[in-house]
Amino acid sequence: METLTQRLTGRGWRMTAQRRVIARVFDAAGAEHIHLTADDVLERAVAVLPEISRATVYNTLGEMVDAGEVLAVNVGDRVTRYDPNVAKTHHHLVCEVCSSIFDVQAEVLPSANTADVAAIAPGFVIESADVIFRGRCACCR
């Protein structure tokens, strides 16, 4: 499993202190079930590199998303979360009580629905699907 830092380096990114710190925030967090807000990232980055600015965090996260190395996840509130797990297509499980977010692998993604779609919006070509399951996690039942 390649780290985000490795993926970015391999991509020929100019590796500044701030970019390295941001990438390492994700690497330190792990690979799955990581969905950090820009503020989460800033907070952890500041602990290592106190002079890093909020704008740089936003800009860098945006660049990581544009590069396809991080996913921008939106679960319905007005806050974007950043998810470094781009290797396997997956969807999200959101606990409505504690707001935890879990990844769910998406092999299953209903090709079944394509039939329905054809009936409703003839000619629509589906390229991807975002699925958010809402409910209660084990801790919050």
Add this chain to the structure above:
Amino acid sequence: METLTQRLTGRGWRMTAQRRVIARVFDAAGAEHIHLTADDVLERAVAVLPEISRATVYNTLGEMVDAGEVLAVNVGDRVTRYDPNVAKTHHHLVCEVCSSIFDVQAEVLPSANTADVAAIAPGFVIESADVIFRGRCACCR
């Protein structure tokens, strides 16, 4: 098919001029494939009742959502859209070119995934699912 105005009246809402106008904006638009932003609603409401305020539109839309008569739909940008089609559970098809949004009926809702979920997040109880299919509509292929 009951109109939104009828549903709200039947619910014993205090029917002021502004609430009526807002409800009628949706009624005039139809039942399916309606996904208006607060600004869309304001614009159309102002055409009928020029003194209506943005705050009232926001407040009223929020109340309609709380009452369960309108759905707040979020397709990933930072803008909430309002969908009066609450009768049948459905999901959304978003054209990545022209941003049109279509409804898709959701009988199909992947109970299949429950198995995966059990493996990933044991004990998680799914209560609902939001699905956003992205692609290109017939006009934009």
Add this chain to the structure above:
DNA sequence: GTTAATGCAAATCGTTTGCAGGTTT
């Protein structure tokens, strides 16, 4: 030495809120 990235502060934009005044029951 170029080119690109950073930090700061100000700007944006959708949305919410406090409050005084007006309306509905």
Add this chain to the structure above:
DNA sequence: AAACCTGCAAACGATTTGCATTAAC
């Protein structure tokens, strides 16, 4: 009268941007 609704303007919070400075290649 009591409870509720409206409009205004100011507040908010996440994100973006302009620009002068600094750092990487």
